[in-house]
Amino acid sequence: MKIKTNIFREYDIRGVYPTEINEEISNTIGKAYGTYIKKYNEKLCLVGHDNRLSSESLNNALINGILSTGVDVIDIGLVTTPMLYYARIIKKINPGIMITASHNPKDDNGFKFSINSVLNAKGDEIYKFRDFILKNEFDSGKGKLYRYNIKNEYYDLFKKNLNFGHKKIKVVLDCGNGTTSLFAKELYSMFPIDIVMLFDESDGNFPNHHPDPIVEENLKYLKQKVLDTNADVGIAFDGDGDRAGFVFNDGTVLTSDLYAVIVLRELLKNSNNKNILYDIKCSKVIKDEIQKLGGTPHENRTGASYMMDSVIKNNDLFGIEYSGHIYFNNGFPPITSGLYAGLKLLEIMSNSDMSLKDMVKNVNKYYSKEEYKFPFDDNIKEKVIEKVKKYCEEKKYKMSLIDGVKIYFDDGWALVRCSNTGPNVTTRFEAETKERLEEISNEFIKIINDFKLNNK
Numbered sequence: 001m002k003i004k005t006n007i008f009r010e011y012d013i014r015g016v017y018p019t020e021i022n023e024e025i026s027n028t029i030g031k032a033y034g035t036y037i038k039k040y041n042e043k044l045c046l047v048g049h050d051n052r053l054s055s056e057s058l059n060n061a062l063i064n065g066i067l068s069t070g071v072d073v074i075d076i077g078l079v080t081t082p083m084l085y086y087a088r089i090i091k092k093i094n095p096g097i098m099i100t101a102s103h104n105p106k107d108d109n110g111f112k113f114s115i116n117s118v119l120n121a122k123g124d125e126i127y128k129f130r131d132f133i134l135k136n137e138f139d140s141g142k143g144k145l146y147r148y149n150i151k152n153e154y155y156d157l158f159k160k161n162l163n164f165g166h167k168k169i170k171v172v173l174d175c176g177n178g179t180t181s182l183f184a185k186e187l188y189s190m191f192p193i194d195i196v197m198l199f200d201e202s203d204g205n206f207p208n209h210h211p212d213p214i215v216e217e218n219l220k221y222l223k224q225k226v227l228d229t230n231a232d233v234g235i236a237f238d239g240d241g242d243r244a245g246f247v248f249n250d251g252t253v254l255t256s257d258l259y260a261v262i263v264l265r266e267l268l269k270n271s272n273n274k275n276i277l278y279d280i281k282c283s284k285v286i287k288d289e290i291q292k293l294g295g296t297p298h299e300n301r302t303g304a305s306y307m308m309d310s311v312i313k314n315n316d317l318f319g320i321e322y323s324g325h326i327y328f329n330n331g332f333p334p335i336t337s338g339l340y341a342g343l344k345l346l347e348i349m350s351n352s353d354m355s356l357k358d359m360v361k362n363v364n365k366y367y368s369k370e371e372y373k374f375p376f377d378d379n380i381k382e383k384v385i386e387k388v389k390k391y392c393e394e395k396k397y398k399m400s401l402i403d404g405v406k407i408y409f410d411d412g413w414a415l416v417r418c419s420n421t422g423p424n425v426t427t428r429f430e431a432e433t434k435e436r437l438e439e440i441s442n443e444f445i446k447i448i449n450d451f452k453l454n455n456k
Helices: 023-038 055-067 081-091 124-135 151-161 184-188 216-229 256-270 284-292 304-314 338-350 381-395 434-454
Strands: 013-016 044-049 072-078 096-099 108-114 145-147 169-174 193-198 233-237 244-248 275-279 296-300 318-320 326-328 367-375 398-400 405-409 412-418 424-431
Touching: 023 044, 023 055, 023 108, 023 124, 044 055, 044 081, 055 072, 055 096, 055 108, 072 081, 081 096, 081 151, 081 338, 151 184, 151 338, 169 184, 169 216, 169 338, 184 193, 184 338, 193 216, 216 233, 216 244, 233 338, 244 338, 256 275, 256 284, 256 318, 256 326, 256 338, 275 284, 275 304, 284 296, 296 304, 304 318, 304 326, 326 338, 367 434, 381 405, 381 412, 381 424, 381 434, 412 434, 424 434
Parallel strands: 044 072, 044 096, 072 145, 169 193, 169 233, 275 296, 275 318
Antiparallel strands: 013 108, 096 108, 233 244, 318 326, 367 424, 398 405, 405 412, 412 424
16 A cells, blocks of 8 residues: 655654554554564564544554554553553563554654664664565565553562652642553652642543643643642653643743753762763753763764764663653663653652752753754755855854754854654754854754755
């Protein structure tokens, strides 16, 4: 059948349901996946799905496709993405597919998948799988279907890796009606925490707000609830539970950069491993803090697939993305769990007499702009990046090309890159002063707007 190639992206397969991804396409992906992993001598795989409205029917179609190739399937049911990752570890099974579109709009859906020992396929691995699907040459067989509940083993992992202190913390948990709605209260109630729940009814329509905790607009209800209940902190999760966002007790946002500062001050004083990873969108605050604490900073391209791979290969102690993906490698495996990231913060708070605000004192001050998305067709956006690159070469700017173009100045930086989850070019800017921030951002936004004007 005809499959649109634009659904195959840098980190996963993702598109709009039912026009780009539907049950027939899911079944075809299953047939291709079963056939493909057999080439790696794999005959068993894991499948899980989130709570999006289309996920269960896509899950059934996918499994039927895989079984039709003679590959056996363990269906772990409705779970967060980190639960699927952990099931791979505990069951020692390399291949796995998670049906989810993470924080995308409610009509989107997709597939995060692994083929070998790497946690997620990415880049060329996905494009090779795309080319294999398009050949339409699939094996026939009769696989067996098994079911498995990973929940208790996943909860045990948390209990083994957390040690709460003397202070009881009051927290508001905003599940955004996503998949964490099914697990957050039960899991957090296992620890000495005062819990206030918000939007914890599972509903794939996401009726209250979009399930992306890094966009400040989506945190407005959490902010108010924190203030209304006099809570110490607020935590929000994305649609499939692999990211988290945070709010101070005064209703302001605790950015992922400042979250990293709090965690690093705890981790680096107790570990001989000093390697810390952060993605290219993160504030220079993180690099400054790592060096201040005697750690070794490593900048990486954006994306959970790339970050997890790097943390594992280089045995980094900790990794952080601007988007709220957080990777611990200190007993808890680096599987970017929003639920664990939240509990780790609460654990640190419970063992300290300082407030959360006090924990981020003495941090270097920078001014930044939130990530902004400029709409560009997928077949055009790479040309925008080339235009920016050429401009920087002519200006002889210092830059990195590991993910789009990042330009380094003595007093700030600019980032222009292609979104890998949608038809957009994204930007991030940071500087030591507000005036310099405007200068840097205006310089590069003009290049993007000029390109758009000249390519209508």
